[in-house]
Amino acid sequence: MRIQGAVALVTGASSGIGWAVARRLAEAGARVVAHGRDAARLAELSRLTGATVVTGDLSEPASVAAVADRAGPVDILVNNAGAGWAGAFQDMPGEQVARLVEVNLTAPIQLTRAVLPGMLARGAGNLTFVTSIAGRTPVAAEAVYSATKAGLDAFAESLRYELSGTAVQVSVLVPGVVDTPFFDRRGRPYQRRRPRPLPPELVADTLVNGIAADRAELYAPRWLRLPVAVRGTMPGVYRRLAGRFGGGG
Numbered sequence: 023m024r025i026q027g028a029v030a031l032v033t034g035a036s037s038g039i040g041w042a043v044a045r046r047l048a049e050a051g052a053r054v055v056a057h058g059r060d061a062a063r064l065a066e067l068s069r070l071t072g073a074t075v076v077t078g079d080l081s082e083p084a085s086v087a088a089v090a091d092r093a094g095p096v097d098i099l100v101n102n103a104g105a106g107w108a109g110a111f112q113d114m115p116g117e118q119v120a121r122l123v124e125v126n127l128t129a130p131i132q133l134t135r136a137v138l139p140g141m142l143a144r145g146a147g148n149l150t151f152v153t154s155i156a157g158r159t160p161v162a163a164e165a166v167y168s169a170t171k172a173g174l175d176a177f178a179e180s181l182r183y184e185l186s187g188t189a190v191q192v193s194v195l196v197p198g199v200v201d202t203p204f205f206d207r208r209g210r211p212y213q214r215r216r217p218r219p220l221p222p223e224l225v226a227d228t229l230v231n232g233i234a235a236d237r238a239e240l241y242a243p244r245w246l247r248l249p250v251a252v253r254g255t256m257p258g259v260y261r262r263l264a265g266r267f268g269g270g271g
Contacts, residue, residue: 023146033100035064037058038202047100056076061077089133095137105208126167145189149193152195152197153172154167154197156171157174193237229242
């Protein structure tokens with residue numbers, strides 16, 4: 023995928039991975055459309071990168087449609103925006119369940135639906151989905167978050183098969199623990215000593231390099247492939263290890 027001159031819509035760009043990805047894409051020559059909810063942060067991102075700013079809450083269907091409309095024709099879509107919630111499932115408020123499903127799963131599907139016809143008509147495009155290791159190796163106290171990320175993973179893979187033979191590439195980035203405000207916003211800070219959180223800039227490098235190379239699957243860090251492989255090939259061993267060391271983050 024040629025990034026130079028491409029229009030790239032990045033959701034959740036007002037902080038964390040999205041902020042770093044928007045900057046990295048702009049450095050690579052893309053015309054960035056940065057989406058987020060924090061207007062002040064987006065204004066700073068625009069000052070630094072020249073990005074066009076689009077605000078909106080992706081938990082609201084009308085806002086999703088407005089973001090797609092204001093972004094216009096898109097060559098690269100980075101579905102990065104996400105919401106989290108940590109705690110016992112029985113204590114999770116119903117409105118938080120609905121929000122996680124809307125932001126993490128429904129909004130990326132709807133944004134993809136909005137931009138894909140144009141990509142196919144122009145004969146080029148990239149659809150990137152930022153999932154989570156929690157969607158491939160589910161963790162305790164994040165049942166709904168894990169479910170939404172697993173669903174996004176499945177959607178992306180199904181879409182990749184469907185678009186085989188076209189010039190539209192589907193990429194999935196599976197990040198582990200990243201040093202962003204996500205953990206504070208989910209209601210529980212990151213409590214483990216290991217693995218240490220990655221800088222979002224390193225994750226952004228992995229993502230943007232993967233888009234340029236038309237890579238279907240990306241892990242940050244790369245060793246995350248190991249627990250996924252163990253779960254797939256030796257599920258009994260994986261469950262015993264997960265039960266022993268815990269599944270929380």
